[in-house]
Amino acid sequence: MGRTWNNKAWFMVLPVLLLVAFSAIIPLMTVVNYSVQDTFGNNVFFWAGAEWFEEILHSDRFWEAMGRNLVFSAIILVIEIPLGIFIALNMPKKGWGVPVCLVLMALPLLIPWNVVGTIWQVFGRVDIGLLGYTLRALGFDYNYVNDPFDAWITVIVMDVWHWTSLVVLLCYAGLVSIPDAYYQAAKIDGASRWAIFRYIQLPKMNRVLLIAVLLRFMDSFMIYTEPFVVTGGGPGNTTTFLSIDLVKLAIGEFNLGEAAAMSIIYFLIVMLLSWVFYTVMTAYDAER
Amino acid sequence: MSFSWMAWTWPTAAFFGTIFLLLCGMAVWEYASPGGNPRIGVLRFETTRGDRLFLSLLGSAFIHLAWLGLVGPNLWWALALSVVYAIGVFRYV
Numbered sequence: 001m002g003r004t005w006n007n008k009a010w011f012m013v014l015p016v017l018l019l020v021a022f023s024a025i026i027p028l029m030t031v032v033n034y035s036v037q038d039t040f041g042n043n044v045f046f047w048a049g050a051e052w053f054e055e056i057l058h059s060d061r062f063w064e065a066m067g068r069n070l071v072f073s074a075i076i077l078v079i080e081i082p083l084g085i086f087i088a089l090n091m092p093k094k095g096w097g098v099p100v101c102l103v104l105m106a107l108p109l110l111i112p113w114n115v116v117g118t119i120w121q122v123f124g125r126v127d128i129g130l131l132g133y134t135l136r137a138l139g140f141d142y143n144y145v146n147d148p149f150d151a152w153i154t155v156i157v158m159d160v161w162h163w164t165s166l167v168v169l170l171c172y173a174g175l176v177s178i179p180d181a182y183y184q185a186a187k188i189d190g191a192s193r194w195a196i197f198r199y200i201q202l203p204k205m206n207r208v209l210l211i212a213v214l215l216r217f218m219d220s221f222m223i224y225t226e227p228f229v230v231t232g233g234g235p236g237n238t239t240t241f242l243s244i245d246l247v248k249l250a251i252g253e254f255n256l257g258e259a260a261a262m263s264i265i266y267f268l269i270v271m272l273l274s275w276v277f278y279t280v281m282t283a284y285d286a287e288r
Numbered sequence: 289m290s291f292s293w294m295a296w297t298w299p300t301a302a303f304f305g306t307i308f309l310l311l312c313g314m315a316v317w318e319y320a321s322p323g324g325n326p327r328i329g330v331l332r333f334e335t336t337r338g339d340r341l342f343l344s345l346l347g348s349a350f351i352h353l354a355w356l357g358l359v360g361p362n363l364w365w366a367l368a369l370s371v372v373y374a375i376g377v378f379r380y381v
Contacts, residue, residue, distance in 0.1 A: 025294065026294070029294060029300075029304060030293075030294045030295065032300055032303070032304075033294055033295040033297060033300045034295055035297055036299065036300060037295055037297065039295070043292055043293060043295075045295045045297075047297065049361070050356055050361050051361075053353065054354050054356055054357070054361060057353065057356055058356035058357065101346060112380065268346070268349050268350065268353070271346060272346060272350070275342075275346070279333060282333075283332075283333040286333070286334070
């Protein structure tokens with residue numbers, strides 16, 4: 001029997017396609033157009049070819065920001081994913097504790113990025129901030145304004161505080177979907193706590209973990225608002241990530257061509273790394 | 289409606305035109321031979337025609353960037369290398 005073709009679904013997808021075209025494809029095309037030209041404003045452009053790309057690829061500033069971004073994302077994933085799994089495993093599965101934990105977990109996610117930055121900027125201040133003042137009182141030489149290590153710790157802890165909940169909620173959703181029969185079978189077999197985690201819970205969380213890793217990687221690699229509000233990219237350039245550098249270049253220096261070239265390289269790297277994460281995790285899932 | 293704010297140039301228009309034609313070509317190919325021709329190639333995981341096009345385009349972008357950073361601004365050789373790479377991806381991945 002021949003296959004039935006029903007193409008009505010394409011019409012349902014059309015509104016989304018139009019929306020994506022206006023919000024993503026057209027701006028992306030414009031950025032590509034800007035990346036090969038130079039402008040001094042007033043919609044007047046001069047052809048520059050691949051010059052901006054060459055300049056970016058030979059710029060120490062770009063590679064240093066890239067290195068900082070990669071280190072930051074790696075630290076974030078290494079902390080947030082295991083911590084999120086650990087918290088989700090220890091959250092109650094029934095009773096009054098469930099809504100309480102879910103609300104507590106959702107709270108940091110509801111706070112806008114710039115507010116999170118402001119909270120931690122004040123929180124970490126050594127003169128009036130609870131964290132900064134307490135650390136100083138305990139004898140720690142903490143000052144995120146002029147110590148690069150302290151600035152990094154502050155930005156990392158802030159991100160962990162803000163986003164681990166997302167990993168927790170995703171893992172929790174994966175965990176509660178596991179039927180009781182699996183646990184009963186494990187109990188009959190006398191499986192250890194580790195064996196239950198390794199052979200029942202982790203495989204069942206695999207898909208949500210893939211989403212969590214991808215989201216956390218992309219978000220942390222594109223982080224802008226929180227570190228910008230807390231440290232402004234400083235001290236010096238030690239917390240200047242790619243996005244902060246990009247905004248400095250585009251808006252601070254009005255160097256639109258170079259900023260567009262940098263955006264495209266940045267975009268390609270995000271796409272490549274996301275593809276690698278996605279492929280590795282789905283291939284691992286398929287193998288099992 | 290004026291699109292001057294998009295700062296179009298002939299080379300970038302040709303670039304996007306080529307991408308559009310590639311996508312149209314893929315659609316026609318899919319219509320002629322539905323299913324995406326999934327297979328396991330040298331990367332040891334399943335890829336469809338769409339995956340192979342994505343890998344070709346992304347890889348080509350990085351070949352051009354690497355050429356620009358390591359060799360120089362004459363990108364015709366990078367383009368030739370990208371075509372060879374794309375053929376390799378469609379044949380072996």
